[in-house]
Amino acid sequence: MPRSPKLKFDRGTLILHPPPKGKAWLDYATWDDRIEKFRIPAIHYRPLVEALQADDKKIVDEAREFYDLEFKAISNFEPYPHQAEALQAWKQSGRQGVVVLPTAAGKTYLAQLAMEATPRTTLIVVPTLDLMHQWYAQIEKAFPNIEVGLLGGGARDRTPILIATYNSAAIHAETLGNRYALQIFDECHHLPTDFFKVIAEYAIAPYRLGLTATPERSDGTHRHLDTLIGKIIYRKTPEELSGGTLADHKIVQMRVKLSxxxxxxxxxxxxxxxxxxxxxxxxxxxxxxxxxxxxxxxxxxxxxxxxxxxxxxxxxxQGTDAKLRVLTDLITQHDTERILIFTNDNATVYRISQQFLIPAITYQTAVKERHNILTSFKAGEYKTLVASHVLNEGVDVPDARIAIILSGTGSTREYIQRLGRVLRKGNSTNKQAILYEVVTENTSEERTSERRHGEQESSKYRQLELVPPAKPKPKKKQQFKAAEKPTEWNKDE
Incomplete structure (x- = not known):
């Protein structure tokens, strides 16, 4: 009696032996002379199994080590309409795909909803250690009956729910690949790089969810997300959620002139x-x-x-004295509000910090010091913070109403992230957030600003022109059918 074909996981790949009859699986397989067996990329696990099932081929699936979980969520929050819509879109797309939502729109809670709807072992991948610990606290609180672990920052847990940094998940991709049925990629625009994409490529996870505010990458590699996670299946902009989930906001562009x-x-x-x-x-x-x-x-x-x-x-x-005079006026105008100031370089951060006696946060700021600054900001002891790029992503910033961009890159992602820092409603029901963008005329900053939000959007922005005094001091210097429950992946007997 012929042996049944077996499917095994081997360091990020699949081995199928002896070869089953038929041709349905051949599109995914490559002959490996070293072991004289057919080898298949792990990412093709789901379409491979579906093709074999459709061809009525029986195999013994020894590849997967993922298993069912029983979630007992303690959260009774009613999801926002956009979260419910995104979850439904994800289910209808076979539980694969990317959801694009602005910062502060509740992507973490959407992930929790996806986990409840797909109760399997889950790997959550995040870009920074700060985010890893934030996700850990929220997921552990949401699902107290399931063990949650960490991979990164010295931790190497093996748990049903694992939260890992992109770096650590990539390093251990060959051993993680068959243990998790659901992969959730926070800030998934980080994934399509030569180093990180193995997290998805070496995994057999049949269910995948990507979360980001801006999936597009300047190098064009965001197109690989279609293969690594799935296509964009739901998208909302800050403007579409303004006044509902997010606070109402306006953007004021202020133009200054060089001396x-x-x-x-x-x-x-x-x-x-x-x-x-x-x-x-x-x-x-x-x-x-x-x-x-x-x-x-x-x-x-x-x-x-x-x-x-x-x-x-x-x-x-970026550092013209005219900008600092505008900053003085804005801080005075909003002296009772929490204010976040963003610049493109650390030198300007420290200059503002010293001149205005404002706490500064850069990549050089120690973890404990940064925690203390943000805690004091949340408590109201500090009204204003100044930072460069470190608060763009991966840091839980307390609610603020005013953001001031004194300088920045042309990145749309950075711009949306900074806007998102003031869009959380917090405890306020009628919050009106304001983003001031200070741009120097007749310099490359104008073109940088245009790249951030596009010339076609210029009509949305209120523009103010500020002229400096005559003589300022110069400055030197394949898909499942939609279902409410995920398909059961039963081993063939």
Missing amino acids: DDEQAEYNSAIATRNKFLRDSNISLGSLQGWQLFIQASARSSQGRKAMLAHRQAKEIS
């Missing part, structure tokens, strides 16, 4: 940079162009001079 001396210094630096770019036939209109500029700047003294000129121009436009 005559600053403008002359800026123009001279830009001219030096542009001459080198022309001579080197380099355009900065793309990511590749910027990379070429970096490479060229390291090969000659003229290149180094051009890069220094570029940085000088950037420092002038």
